[in-house]
Amino acid sequence: MHVAFTTLTRKAFLILASLAFFTPYVPAQRMMKTINDGWDFRKDGEAQWRSVNLPHTFNLDAYSQRNYYQGKGEYRKKLSLAEIDPAKRYYLKIDAASKAANVKVNGQVAGNHAGGYSAFILDVTGLIRKENEIEIIVDNARRDITPLWADFTFWGGIYRDVWLISTPEQHFNMANYGSTGVFLSTPVANDREGVVQIKAEVTNDASSKVRLKMRNCIYDAQGKLLQTKIQPFSLKAGETATVECRSDVIANPQLWTPEMPALYCVTTTIVNAKNGDILDEVSNKVGFRWFSFDSGKGFSLNGKPYKLRGVNRHQDQAPVGVAIDDEVNRRDIRQMKEIGCNFIRISHYPQDDALLDACDELGLLAWEEIPIVNMVPDTPGYEDNCETNLVEMIRQHYNHPCIIAWGYMNEILLIAPTPDKPEWPTVRDRTVQLAQRLEKRLKEEDPSRVSVMAFHGSDLYNTIGLALGDVAGWNLYQGWYFGELPHFEQWLEDQHTRYPHRPIIVSEWGAGSDKRIHSIKSRPFDFSIEYQQQYVEHYLPYIENNDYIAGCAYWGYVDFNVAARQESMPRVNNKGLFYNDRTPKDVAYYFKAMWRNDIPVLHIASRDWASRIGKAEEEQSVKIYTNLDEVELILNDTSCGKQRPSNYNTTFRVKLPKGTSSLIARGSKNGTFVEDVMMITFNLLPDLSHGDELAINIGSNCQFTSNVSQLTWLPDRSYTVGGWGFVNGNSRSTTSEIYNTIDGPIYQTWMEDITEYKVDAPAGTYEVELLMADISRPSRQQANLLGKGDERASSASNRFDITICGKVVEQNYSPADNNRYLNACRRRYIVYNADGCIDIRFTPLQGKPILSGLKIRKL
Ligand code: GCB
Ligand code: CA
Numbered sequence: 001m002h003v004a005f006t007t008l009t010r011k012a013f014l015i016l017a018s019l020a021f022f023t024p025y026v027p028a029q030r031m032m033k034t035i036n037d038g039w040d041f042r043k044d045g046e047a048q049w050r051s052v053n054l055p056h057t058f059n060l061d062a063y064s065q066r067n068y069y070q071g072k073g074e075y076r077k078k079l080s081l082a083e084i085d086p087a088k089r090y091y092l093k094i095d096a097a098s099k100a101a102n103v104k105v106n107g108q109v110a111g112n113h114a115g116g117y118s119a120f121i122l123d124v125t126g127l128i129r130k131e132n133e134i135e136i137i138v139d140n141a142r143r144d145i146t147p148l149w150a151d152f153t154f155w156g157g158i159y160r161d162v163w164l165i166s167t168p169e170q171h172f173n174m175a176n177y178g179s180t181g182v183f184l185s186t187p188v189a190n191d192r193e194g195v196v197q198i199k200a201e202v203t204n205d206a207s208s209k210v211r212l213k214m215r216n217c218i219y220d221a222q223g224k225l226l227q228t229k230i231q232p233f234s235l236k237a238g239e240t241a242t243v244e245c246r247s248d249v250i251a252n253p254q255l256w257t258p259e260m261p262a263l264y265c266v267t268t269t270i271v272n273a274k275n276g277d278i279l280d281e282v283s284n285k286v287g288f289r290w291f292s293f294d295s296g297k298g299f300s301l302n303g304k305p306y307k308l309r310g311v312n313r314h315q316d317q318a319p320v321g322v323a324i325d326d327e328v329n330r331r332d333i334r335q336m337k338e339i340g341c342n343f344i345r346i347s348h349y350p351q352d353d354a355l356l357d358a359c360d361e362l363g364l365l366a367w368e369e370i371p372i373v374n375m376v377p378d379t380p381g382y383e384d385n386c387e388t389n390l391v392e393m394i395r396q397h398y399n400h401p402c403i404i405a406w407g408y409m410n411e412i413l414l415i416a417p418t419p420d421k422p423e424w425p426t427v428r429d430r431t432v433q434l435a436q437r438l439e440k441r442l443k444e445e446d447p448s449r450v451s452v453m454a455f456h457g458s459d460l461y462n463t464i465g466l467a468l469g470d471v472a473g474w475n476l477y478q479g480w481y482f483g484e485l486p487h488f489e490q491w492l493e494d495q496h497t498r499y500p501h502r503p504i505i506v507s508e509w510g511a512g513s514d515k516r517i518h519s520i521k522s523r524p525f526d527f528s529i530e531y532q533q534q535y536v537e538h539y540l541p542y543i544e545n546n547d548y549i550a551g552c553a554y555w556g557y558v559d560f561n562v563a564a565r566q567e568s569m570p571r572v573n574n575k576g577l578f579y580n581d582r583t584p585k586d587v588a589y590y591f592k593a594m595w596r597n598d599i600p601v602l603h604i605a606s607r608d609w610a611s612r613i614g615k616a617e618e619e620q621s622v623k624i625y626t627n628l629d630e631v632e633l634i635l636n637d638t639s640c641g642k643q644r645p646s647n648y649n650t651t652f653r654v655k656l657p658k659g660t661s662s663l664i665a666r667g668s669k670n671g672t673f674v675e676d677v678m679m680i681t682f683n684l685l686p687d688l689s690h691g692d693e694l695a696i697n698i699g700s701n702c703q704f705t706s707n708v709s710q711l712t713w714l715p716d717r718s719y720t721v722g723g724w725g726f727v728n729g730n731s732r733s734t735t736s737e738i739y740n741t742i743d744g745p746i747y748q749t750w751m752e753d754i755t756e757y758k759v760d761a762p763a764g765t766y767e768v769e770l771l772m773a774d775i776s777r778p779s780r781q782q783a784n785l786l787g788k789g790d791e792r793a794s795s796a797s798n799r800f801d802i803t804i805c806g807k808v809v810e811q812n813y814s815p816a817d818n819n820r821y822l823n824a825c826r827r828r829y830i831v832y833n834a835d836g837c838i839d840i841r842f843t844p845l846q847g848k849p850i851l852s853g854l855k856i857r858k859l
Contacts, residue, residue, distance in 0.1 A: 030280050031166045035079060035134075039158075044072035055323035057098075057157035059140070062563040063318065063571060066737075070141040073156055079132040079164070088166045089205055090128045091174050095119045095160030095352065097138045098322075099145045104135040114145050114385045116154070117349035117371065118392035119178040121165075125205075144381040146389065149415060150348060150373035151573060152314055153563045155322040160352055170210055170270055171280040173201035173240050177388075179395035182268050184284050185448060187246075191302070194253030194288040198245045200268055202280075204235035211273035214243045221254050221262040232273055255302050256287025256401050258342035261363035263287055263401070285360050287401025293450055293471050293503035295496075299550035301365070307544060308365065308551025309595050310343030311336060311577065312508060314560035315351055318580050321561070326354035331582070333358035336557065339577070339588055340595025345507060345553035348373055348410050350393040359402035367452060367507075367553070368397060369407030372438075374414045376431045383434050390438055394445045406449050408438045411456040411475060412466070419460070432465050439468050454507040457482075457491060462499065471550065472499075473507030480511045480524055485538040489546075496548050503550055506543055510555035510575035511535035513585065514568040517745055518609050519702040519715065520621070525733070527568040527745065528702050529608045532575075533587050533623070540594055541647055554591070558582060566737040568745045589625040593648040600669035602626045604633075604678045605649070611681045611705065612656060613712055619653040620682070626650070628667040628674070636661050656682035685714070688761040688858050695855040696724070698757075698771075699731040700749035706742070713746055713853060719758045729754030729851075734775045741824035747773040750852035752798075757851060759838040764858055766838060768804055769828045771853030774816035797821070798847035804840050805831045812845055830859070 036054040062068040098116030105127040113120040140156030173181035181201040188195035211234045218227045254262035263285040270279040349371040417423045450470035455461040479485035513532035522531035559576035577588040589603035605623040633640040643650040666675035686692030697713035704713040719725035729751035738747040797816035815825040842849030
């Protein structure tokens with residue numbers, strides 16, 4: 001380490017010394033700096049400004065309310081410059097302002113932009129002075145800019161960097177869709193030869209003709225200079241021209257792969273031909289790689305079959321929303337690599353340059369797309385804006401070797417009228433026409449990448465002509481939103497049989513999970529950690545083992561904010577492999593075990609369920625995710641034996657002693673010994689005669705542990721003598737948000753038509769607490785629930801009498817009184833149990849009696 005450091009310092013010194021003594025005076029060159037600090041902000045209509053730094057979003061309200069602010073936000077900043085050089089050009093580059101921006105400099109319009117996910121550059125040369133005021137009005141409510149409906153929050157704000165750039169009068173084109181104006185490709189890339197093609201657009205903003213040279217220096221992956229190409233050219237006053245350069249053949253190039261992301265580098269310099277002054281310069285990374293999608297063999301990289309193993313990624317992280325720093329982007333890519341991803345679907349919109357740079361450097365193949373989601377509206381201007389956003393994405397990210405696919409539509413028929421509706425033909429034609437227009441433009445812009453679209457589980461994409469891209473992406477949720485797990489492979493096999501020439505990728509698949517919810521009898525949509533595990537353990541082997549599937553992108557990398565989503569964690573789509581704070585769920589290790597065969601992976605998959613409840617001597621399941629051949633589990637120094645995993649997991653049945661125990665899993669792979677350790681706590685089922693609190697999650701197969709009180713509400717069951725349970729009733733569930741509680745899932749499952757619930761317990765005085773919420777007016781759900789919503793729709797509120805231990809405690813009671821539908825009601829009663837049974841009875845008066853939770857404590 002020390003030696004390396006010294007060498008580096010010496011080298012740096014030599015370079016500095018040579019610059020100081022031997023290079024001629026370097027005049028005006030490009031200067032680029034962020035101007036993120038010192039902004040003021042206010043929402044439309046607010047009088048008060050407050051100080052903010054960029055990146056910034058004005059939608060932190062999306063964390064707490066469905067109807068987050070959609071409208072205008074004003075930003076302003078004073079910018080002082082030491083001097084204005086009349087021989088320079090000045091630009092503002094705004095990396096993202098959602099969804100639209102109007103920019104003024106010193107009171108004069110500098111320009112506008114439509115699109116919340118791509119960068120734009122404005123020439124402010126004529127407007128800028130030493131003392132400036134910059135004003136940017138951002139608007140996230142525009143209906144002519146995509147997206148309009150989608151399962152994510154349309155965060156408003158200037159949520160990426162803002163740059164001030166100055167260049168000499170001769171510079172790379174700054175007016176090309178936010179790009180650098182320098183485009184690199186590799187027309188020859190194979191293991192024997194590599195050729196780089198450079199297309200640079202150069203502008204002369206001077207008032208006279210100039211003679212220039214373009215110099216391209218090509219460095220190999222180790223930083224060694226391989227070639228220098230110099231080309232003279234000249235530009236008339238005001239002219240922008242494209243200068244092309246093709247490298248000599250690079251023999252035996254190091255190929256770029258996710259495993260070995262060898263990056264060559266091209267530095268493109270504009271030099272004044274007369275005096276040799278350097279005018280403008282940009283550097284780009286290049287990777288030599290080639291790929292193909294095949295309908296039978298799947299994806300290949302550099303001529304070899306290569307399964308795409310990936311995740312979808314939204315950019316938000318609490319508490320900053322989408323106003324994330326570059327480090328967040330890089331950390332995410334590192335974490336994806338850590339679990340063995342070689343692929344990312346950058347969903348559903350272009351993301352930060354830092355993310356794409358990290359994909360190039362750390363090695364992830366990427367699909368990037370523009371956010372045309374759920375339905376194409378008929379707003380004037382919408383289609384033009386979509387096309388502009390597509391071109392911006394392609395030109396801004398064209399040089400990244402990580403990119404293999406461009407996408408432009410996601411589940412575009414999801415909320416479109418069904419074919420039986422009179423509006424259907426219009427919507428269908430509008431959608432197909434836009435797809436055709438974008439497909440054509442995409443191919444004109446970049447024939448070297450494939451085009452792709454993500455479909456939802458509907459055959460209409462096939463029948464109306466939307467399967468027009470190179471690759472079909474299927475977003476499949478069988479066994480989650482609808483159907484059963486095996487319907488997943490049935491769907492794919494059916495598609496493959498009917499469209500044998502079409503390459504397929506599973507662009508989304510996922511199931512939600514909530515750390516508070518656990519079940520040994522997990523079911524779709526119960527949001528248990530265990531069902532998510534079951535779901536991924538079914539899907540992933542199929543994707544891995546079937547060559548015709550190019551690969552997949554799990555939905556999603558992390559739990560992310562959707563202001564309008566409800567479910568067990570309102571405003572969170574909780575299908576992530578990682579929590580929103582980027583800590584892993586246990587299920588992330590299943591992927592890691594499957595995908596990382598270069599290292600031993602061994603993980604006790606109980607971190608998300610580290611506190612258990614059961615009968616003494618009752619066996620508990622402890623699941624291990626691993627890629628070892630054999631694993632031993634040790635409980636408090638005693639071996640529970642060895643097991644051989646299949647499908648990268650094995651489950652031990654162990655008897656946990658009361659209290660906290662240690663679990664150690666151990667084994668070895670290729671001579672490397674590995675172990676994983678965790679602490680697990682076991683408590684006995686509550687015993688009312690010992691003063692314990694008995695809490696029951698009525699109507700549910702799951703236990704629920706409050707993350708505030710840590711109290712566990714046990715799964716419900718039917719009554720047996722000496723125990724407790726429902727005597728009758730039907731279990732129901734909802735995905736609607738329950739208000740005025742932090743323990744929503746208790747209320748989201750309930751028994752209805754219940755007339756009796758019994759708990760056998762020693763005689764005495766008890767505190768009995770009933771939890772209820774009237775769901776008979778469920779709230780409107782996200783389109784993505786695809787019909788999976790509330791199971792009931794009675795219109796009148798439920799009214800009933802309640803009797804406990806023979807005493808009437810409520811008469812003509814309705815949890816929805818005062819229009820409190822969907823509100824948590826929690827009532828405690830002090831009752832005397834004289835006969836060894838706490839008997840709770842309901843007498844229906846209107847609608848159906850309901851009960852969501854029950855808690856009993858002996859006084
Ligand atoms: C989808 C959408 C995605 C949603 C996801 C879900 O199909 O493309 O935006 O978030 O499903 O979780 O429902
Ligand atoms: Ca319940």
